[in-house]
Amino acid sequence: MTNEPSSIGIIGGGLMGMTLSLRLAESGFKVMLIESSEQLGGVASPGKIGDYVWDRFYHVILLSDSHFLSLIDQLGLKEELHWGVTKTGFYAGGRLYSVSNSIEYLLFPPLNILDKFRLGLTILYASRIKNWKPLEKILATDWLRRYSGQRTSDKIWIPLLKSKLGDHYKLASASFIWATISRLYAARRTGLKREMFGYINGGYRPIIERFQGVLEDKGVDILCGARVGEVLNDETGVRIETGRNGTLRFDKAILTVPCPEILKLCPQLTAAESARLKTVIYQDLLCAAFILKKPLSEYYITNIADGNIPFTGLIEMTTLVDKSYFGGHALVYLPRYLIKGDPFFNKSDETVKEIFLSSLKTMYPDLKADDLVAYRISRILDFPIIPTLDYHRSSLPSSLTSMKNIFIANSAQILNGTNNVNEIVGLANDKAAELVPFLN
DSSP states (O other), rough: OOOOOOOEEEOOOOOHHHHHHHHHHTOOOOEEEEEEESBBBBGGGGGEEEEEEEEEEEEEEOOTOHHHHHHHHHTTTTEEEEEEEEEEEEEETTTEESSSSSHHHTTTTSSHHHHHHHHHHHHHHTTTTTOOOOOGGGHHHHHHHHHHHHIIIIIIIIHHHHHHGGGGGGBHHHHHHHHHHHHHHHHHHTTTSSSSSEETTTTTHOOOOOOOOHHHHHTOOEEOOOEEEOOOOOOOOEEEETTTOOOEESSEEEOOSSSHHHHHTTTTHHHHHHHHHSSSEEEEEEEEEESSSOOOOSEEEEEEOTTOSSSSEEEGGGGGOGGOOOTTTTTEEEEEEEEEEEGGGGSSSHHHHHHEEEHHHHHHHOOOOEEEOOOOOOOOEOOSEBBBBHHHHHOOOOOSSSSTTTOOOOOOOOOOSOSSSHHHHHHHHHHHHHHHHHHO
């Protein structure tokens, strides 16, 4: 008699699937990681921006990102981390302001002293909340008006909510604001009251490459370029139908892809399960990466609270990363979060480039058209979830499904955080521990 380890098929090769594969392989399971694209990493995978290769979407590592930093250490990359102090800008009413320290905050013209006092108290109060669940029952807009006041909400909070959530900002619970404030406030505590951000030379590319090597060393089979059509229970376990790779069979399967994709892949789900998955609200993300001949400003991130600007923020990566990686040029990311079905998502790369460049010239009048060296427009469907009212009771997907051999572990299960790499890695660690008893 033999006691063979269960074979596990993990669908989705982003950082969730990669971390889950690592933990299950460490627990003795036979794992295959299945990814539809030609490379692992998902949103964290790199891409070419002209002659340079860096992250397609902007990412940052905070000193408080304990889960991700632990993984980086396990991958043997801890010594490759570089840390820097960054500054923050704020663009409102057609003007750019610096809000990088307490003095600049007190001098911030769009708000009077009472507004600033209430805004500061709101942030301090939110940073000290431990039980986030009651915040799920309150709309973010109502909670912010209660503590920061109508004027501060109208001038600061609601424009920022719109920039992240589009028209869905009206549906978000106060837990979204709490999670955002908590992460950044924790980073400031860890960074001695300064905004300390980190990166590894090459962006996420060396992390993904090293991670893939570690997975292979642990015996994980990696199958890229395999587009899954269906995931079905049958008498032998799980049958995963792919295109060019045919039928794959496993004892168990875990789906790490977004809920809309799960609905397409799993026709055997019950009506109640399908209905619950449909309540999870996603957005789409479009992000322009511009290589510019010269820097725009000294700010790593510029928050946008101006409805005339078409991108939701401005991240000047080379205020942190050495410009030598880009031939002495500056790398700027311009993200735009979109509600599902927004026609802007499907505009041509050239059109997006022209619209974004025109607005950059409005913000920075010295910028010229020929200062743009190269650009890349990246898009991703079903990326950030929106934490709606009473989310954990009404929408949170269960890890267990009615199909006894098929399980779910995806970003829609993040409850007390935002959709960032640290939360994804932490969730994958937790889900691996939760599912082990069901996988044997």
